Amino acid sequence: MPELPEVEVVRRGLERWxxxxEITDVEVLHPRAVRRHAAGGADFAARLRGHRFGTARRRGKYLWLPLDPGFCVLAHLGMSGQLLIQPGDAPDEKHLRIRITFEDAAAGELRFVDQRTFGGLSLHPEIPALHPGQQPPADGSAETLPDVIAHIARDPLDPAFDEAAFHDALRRRRSTIKRALLDQSLISGVGNIYADEALWRAGLHYERPTASLTRRRTVELLGHVRDVMNAALAVGGTSFDSLYVDVNGESGYFDRSLDAYGREDEPCRRCGTLMRRRPWMNRSSYFCPRCQPAPRTRRAVTAPPGTGRERQT
DNA sequence: ACAACGCCCTGAGGGC
DNA sequence: TGCCCTCAGGGCGTTG
Structure with a gap:
């Protein structure tokens, strides 16, 4: 389940390989893999042929390959997507969706493999990525990103991530902390695994109201998000079911050091209390009931419409 | 405008 | 053996 660290590992692989x-051919083997490319697979292929990839870039869980001035190939791995460099004579993977071959064929071909087809590739114009209120420099040197992900927030490893703006957004929200961590328009790159890990490290319950966080707590939480991501990056990302491998097919092994995710009925590594799992948004939240006590104001946030905004003062 | 939910998809694993 | 159910879950379109 690729989150920021796994996607960054893939980005580094693409940077290298x-x-x-120069692209010589593109084979789209499943239409869903290019569904974000409105003009379809044939158009996608035709517009890549003869062009050259630049250096792969990333924002949150999205990555993209610049492709001549102003355009790029955007990639999202979804749940099970892989980008692999493979020898041309390697047998096709069972879930091979897109094959990209290059002029220097001996250096291998790029394959997009995706069992669950939540991921995909598409071609988009790039637009300037601006800070609020910033004007693009006249010399065209502005940082750019694909137009369709302009709504994706910077990720916490981005030096330009704005902690104060993030905290202000949390305070304005009438929601809970885990929902906010997973909202890619507030902070990107965090998925279910790293959200649970960071909340465990921070001692925060997943249903803690965002508006209840002090500036100090927000800064602490962001520190834990960065720490757990950097720890995962250091070992090449998380892997659970071998669906995730990096660009060269190597699995990460961060899963061995997870403290919360998937540890139902196992002792908390801090206090020994048995960890719990709770159904949450059609998935699961793992937490320690002692280190991460439920907020006493929880009922107010989950109250049905018409019962008022009890949390407001 | 904001918050939350449903859907897309496949394969593993459990129950019977 | 095989069938059916549940689970995994990121992001976007729709609903409330």
Missing amino acids: AAGR
């Missing part, structure tokens, strides 16, 4: 290479 795809940058500067």
Whole structure:
């Protein structure tokens, strides 16, 4: 389940193995893999042929390969997507969706493999990525990103991530902390695994109201988000079911050091209390009931419409 | 405008 | 053996 660290590992692989290479052909083997490319697979292929990839970039869980000035190939791995560099004579993977071959064929081909087809590739114009109120420099040197992900917030490893703005957004929200961590328009790159890990480290219950966090708590939480992501990056990302492998097919092994996710009925590594799992948004939340006590104001946030905004003062 | 939910998809695993 | 159910879950479109 690729989150930011896994996607960054893939980005680094693409930086090493795809940058500067000229595309000779593109084979789209499943239409869902290019569903975000409105003009369809044939158009996608035709517009890549003869062009050259630049250096792969990333924002949150999205990554993209610049493709001549102003355009790029955007990739999202979804739940089970992989980008692999494979020898041309390697047998096709069972769930091979897209094959990209290069002029220097001996250096291998790029394959998009995706069992559950939540991921995909698409072609988009790039637009300037601006800070609020910033004007693009006249010399065209502005940082750019694909137009369709302009709503994706910067991720917490981005030096330009704005902690104060994030905290202000949390205070304005009438929601709970885990929902906010997973909202890619507030902070990107965090998925279910790293949300649970960071909340465990921070000692925060997943249903803690966002508006109840002090600036200090927000800063602490962001520190834990960064720590757990950096720890995962250091070992090449998380892997659970071998669906995730990096660009060269190597699995990460961060899952061995998870403290919360998937640890139902196992002792908390801090206090020994048995960890719990709770159904949450059609998925699960793992937490320690002692280190992460439920907020006493929880009922107010989950109250049905018409019962008022009890939390407001 | 904001918050939350449903859907897309496949394969593993459990129950019978 | 095989069938059916549940689970995994990111992001977007729809609903409230």
